[in-house]
Structures are given as structure tokens and as C-alpha cells.
Amino acid sequence: MQEKIKELLAEVEEFKADTKEHLENFRIRLLSKKGKISLLFDEFRTLGPDMKREVGQKLNDLKNRAQEKLDSLKEKFDSSDSSSGPSGDISLPGETMTTGSRHPVSIVRNRILEIFGKLGFTVSDGPEIEDDWHNFSALNFPENHPARDMQDTFFIDEKDKIALRTHTSSVQVRVMENSKPPIRTVSPGRTYRNEAISARAHCFFHQVEGLYIDTGVSFADLKQTLLHFSKEMFGPDTQIRLRPSYFPFTEPSAEMDISCPFCKGSGCNICKGSGWVEILGCGMVDPAVLDNCKIDSTRYSGFAFGMGIERVTMLKYRVNDLRLFSENDKRFLEQFKSAL
Ligand code: DAH
Numbered sequence: 001m002q003e004k005i006k007e008l009l010a011e012v013e014e015f016k017a018d019t020k021e022h023l024e025n026f027r028i029r030l031l032s033k034k035g036k037i038s039l040l041f042d043e044f045r046t047l048g049p050d051m052k053r054e055v056g057q058k059l060n061d062l063k064n065r066a067q068e069k070l071d072s073l074k075e076k077f078d079s080s081d082s083s084s085g086p087s088g089d090i091s092l093p094g095e096t097m098t099t100g101s102r103h104p105v106s107i108v109r110n111r112i113l114e115i116f117g118k119l120g121f122t123v124s125d126g127p128e129i130e131d132d133w134h135n136f137s138a139l140n141f142p143e144n145h146p147a148r149d150m151q152d153t154f155f156i157d158e159k160d161k162i163a164l165r166t167h168t169s170s171v172q173v174r175v176m177e178n179s180k181p182p183i184r185t186v187s188p189g190r191t192y193r194n195e196a197i198s199a200r201a202h203c204f205f206h207q208v209e210g211l212y213i214d215t216g217v218s219f220a221d222l223k224q225t226l227l228h229f230s231k232e233m234f235g236p237d238t239q240i241r242l243r244p245s246y247f248p249f250t251e252p253s254a255e256m257d258i259s260c261p262f263c264k265g266s267g268c269n270i271c272k273g274s275g276w277v278e279i280l281g282c283g284m285v286d287p288a289v290l291d292n293c294k295i296d297s298t299r300y301s302g303f304a305f306g307m308g309i310e311r312v313t314m315l316k317y318r319v320n321d322l323r324l325f326s327e328n329d330k331r332f333l334e335q336f337k338s339a340l
Contacts, residue, residue, distance in 0.1 A: 001043060001051075005058050008036055012066045017073050030066050037063050101337040105206055105325055108313040109188050112208050115232045116186045119225065121210065124185045126171035128192070132161035134170040138292040139249040147248045152194040154203075164192035168209035169249060169306055172285075175211060176293035181300045182214040188309070199321040206309040211285070213295065213302030219252070219284060222303035226256055226282065233312065234261045241276060250283025250304055261315055270318075277315060280307035 008030065017023040030037050037059075044052065044059055102110075113123055126134070141147050151166035171187035187209040195201040212221070223242065230238045238261070242254040257278050260271035267273040282305035287297035310322055317339070319325075324332050 001040065001047075001055055002058070004036075004040060005055065005062050008040075009062050009065065012062070012069055015069060017077075020077050023070070023073050023077065027070055031063075031070065037066060099337075101333060102339075103325075103333065104313050104317060104319070104336045104339070105309050107336060107339050108316060109206065109208065109309050111233065112229075112307075112309070112312070113186060113188060115229055116210065119184070119228070121184045121186045121212075124171055124175050124187045125189055126165075126168075126174045126187065128165055128190055129156060130163060130165040130170045132163070134173045135163060135165050135167075138173040138289065139169055140286050140288045140292070141248045145248070147246075154192050154194050165189075166193055167191050167306060168207040169304070171209055172211045172249075172304060173289075173293055176213065176290070176295055181295060181302075183302070184212050184214075186210050197323065199323065202310075202322050202326065204326075205322070207306055208309060210282075210305045211302065212304075213285065213290070213300050215300055217284075217301045217303060219303070222282060222284065222305070225303075226280070226305065230256075230258045230279075234258055234316065237264065239265070242282075245281065245283075247281055247283055249286050249289045250281075251286045253281065253283035256280050256282055256305075258315075262318065270315075279311060279315065280305050282306070 012030070015026055017026065027035075029035055032038065040059060040062075044055065047055070117123070135153075136148060137143070153166050154164040156162045156164065168187050168189050168191060171189070175183060175185050175187070189206065190204055191207050192204045195203055197203060210225075212225070223240075227240050230240050237259075239259040241257050243257065245253045245255040247253040255278055257276035259265040260268060260275050260277050262268050262270045263275065265275040267275050271277050282303065285302040285304050287301075290297040290300060290302070310325055313319060313325070314322070317336070
């Protein structure tokens with residue numbers, strides 16, 4: 001048997017195929033069910049254990065070598081087939097390659113990050129599956145406080161209070177816990193709320209959070225930063241107004257409107273005749289939040305803001321239905337090709 005293996009191995013090594021048929025004969029002769037190598041395997045099964053040990057490895061090597069040879073020659077024939085000249089009608093028009101385009105939400109997210117990047121804000125992120133501490137408690141939402149109802153939450157584990165984050169404010173906490181002031185950061189990401197889906201609400205959306213902590217940061221810094229952002233995003237004529245509001249993690253808190261980008265403030269159906277549209281929430285970081293994150297609130301102060309990226313995108317590109325962003329309809333998405 002050893003002899004036969006040797007002979008066949010030599011045959012495999014020397015084998016050259018001129019044609020595909022030639023190669024097929026090789027396969028049948030050696031590797032098919034009734035081929036020489038298969039017959040050797042039949043014989044092998046009848047051997048005693050000592051002999052088996054002696055020839056087993058060699059027989060396997062032979063089979064692998066033959067298979068490798070077959071595969072490599074086959075590949076050679078296949079690739080030369082496709083390069084051996086055109087097939088089909090070469091006068092037919094080519095298949096058009098469609099180029100993709102960036103999603104409008106990504107375009108606007110990148111623009112937001114760029115504007116704040118020029119003001120020295122770094123980019124940070126955190127997990128979408130969040131614990132109670134980072135999403136609520138550290139942000140000064142007391143347990144069982146009605147403020148938690150502002151954000152209808154998807155709980156993954158009610159007992160351990162693990163949830164899909166309801167806002168990117170959780171990243172503020174993570175950044176403050178892990179770095180020392182001065183802090184200037186923007187945190188983009190996806191957020192989730194248990195809302196019925198409509199033209200104006202969705203169960204998932206995107207936000208960008210902003211955080212600035214240093215000594216002597218004031219409300220005037222907040223206002224000027226957001227005015228600069230609004231002019232960069234919506235044009236130099238844009239004006240802002242801040243309305244008092246409530247968020248547990250900022251004191252004082254405000255909601256910011258921009259002058260309606262469509263009617264420039266004179267009143268239209270988008271701004272419902274008021275001339276203003278709301279775009280974000282903001283405020284001075286509550287000292288309790290700084291303390292929760294081990295930042296000395298007697299020394300440092302800061303501001304924070306959070307905006308919905310879809311909301312900004314709708315106002316920038318006059319999109320009137322939030323659902324369009326997640327339907328993947330090419331007729332909609334293609335319209336942003338030139339917006340990059
Ligand atoms: N997290 C708030 C929300 O999702 C938005 C927000 C408001 C973020 C005020 C802030 C802030 O950082 O200061 O409704």
C-alpha cells in the first residue's frame with residue numbers, strides 16, 4: 001500500500017492539464033467514488049491498527065494534495081475563461097452604477113459637530129443602553145419624581161433599571177465622571193422614547209448634547225455660543241430667543257427658539273404664524289449635577305444644551321414628516337446628494 005501511495009503521489013505532482021476534460025479525467029481517475037484514492041481508503045479500512053497508524057497520515061496527505069491540485073487547476077481554467085475575450089453583446093449599454101448619498105441626519109450631525117468643533121468642543125459618546133444613574137439619577141431626576149414622566153422610557157430590565165437612553169444628556173455625566181474641567185464637548189447619538197409614531201414624533205431619534213464646564217462660565221456664554229451656532233447653521237440673519245423652562249439638570253433652564261428660517265420671522269404655517277420655531281433645550285448645569293459627578297460646584301460652573309438632530313434637519317431642509325428619515329425611500333434620500 002505504501003508503494004501505491006508513493007506512485008499516486010508522483011502521478012499527482014507530475015500531472016498537467018491542457019484542457020478542462022483532461023482535468024475532469026484526473027478527478028474521476030483519482031478522486032471520484034470509484035477513483036484510485038477512494039479505493040485505497042477502502043483498502044485502508046481493512047488494515048490492522050499498526051498498519052493503519054503507519055499509512056493513515058500518508059494516505060490523507062495524498063488525498064489533500066490531489067484535491068489541492070484539482071482546485072488550483074480548476075481556478076486557472078475558470079479565470080482564463082472569463083478573460084478569454086468578451087461574451088455577449090458588447091454594443092449593449094453598460095449597467096449604470098448609482099452613487100449613494102449621505103443621510104440628511106448625518107449631514108446635519110456632521111455640520112453641528114463642525115460648528116462646535118471650531119469653538120473647541122471635542123466629540124464624545126456613550127452607550128445607548130444606559131443605567132438609571134447616568135440617564136436619570138445623576139442628572140438630578142429624583143426617583144419617583146414626575147420629571148421622569150417627561151421622557152417615556154423603554155426599560156430593558158425594570159428591576160435593575162436598565163433602559164434605552166432617553167436623551168444624550170447621559171453622556172454629560174459620563175464625561176464629567178471621567179475628566180476634569182475645563183470640559184467642552186458635544187455628544188451626538190441615537191435616543192429612544194416610547195412614543196406613538198407620527199409626523200412629529202418617533203420612538204427613536206438623534207440628539208446632540210453640548211457641555212461646557214470651566215471657572216466663571218455664565219449664562220451670557222451660553223447665549224452667545226448658541227447664537228453663533230444658529231447663525232452658522234441657519235444663516236447670518238438668524239435670531240434667537242430664550243424662554244424660561246424646566247429641566248431637572250439645569251438651573252436656570254430655557255428653551256431656545258430661532259427666528260423661522262422659512263418666513264424670516266414674519267409668520268407662516270411652519271412657525272404657525274409666530275415667527276419663531278423651537279430647536280433646543282439648554283441651561284446652566286445644576287450644581288447638584290456637578291456634585292454628583294465629583295466636580296467642585298463651588299469652583300466650577302457650566303452650561304449644557306440638547307437638540308434633536310431630526311428637528312434641526314426638518315427646519316434646515318423643510319422636511320415635514322419625521323417618518324421620512326427612517327423609511328429608506330430612495331426618492332427622498334436622493335434629494336440630499338448635493339447637500340454634502
Ligand atoms: N435632555 C433634554 C431632552 O431630551 C434636552 C436638554 C435640555 C439637554 C436642557 C440639555 C439641557 O443639556 O441643558 O429633552
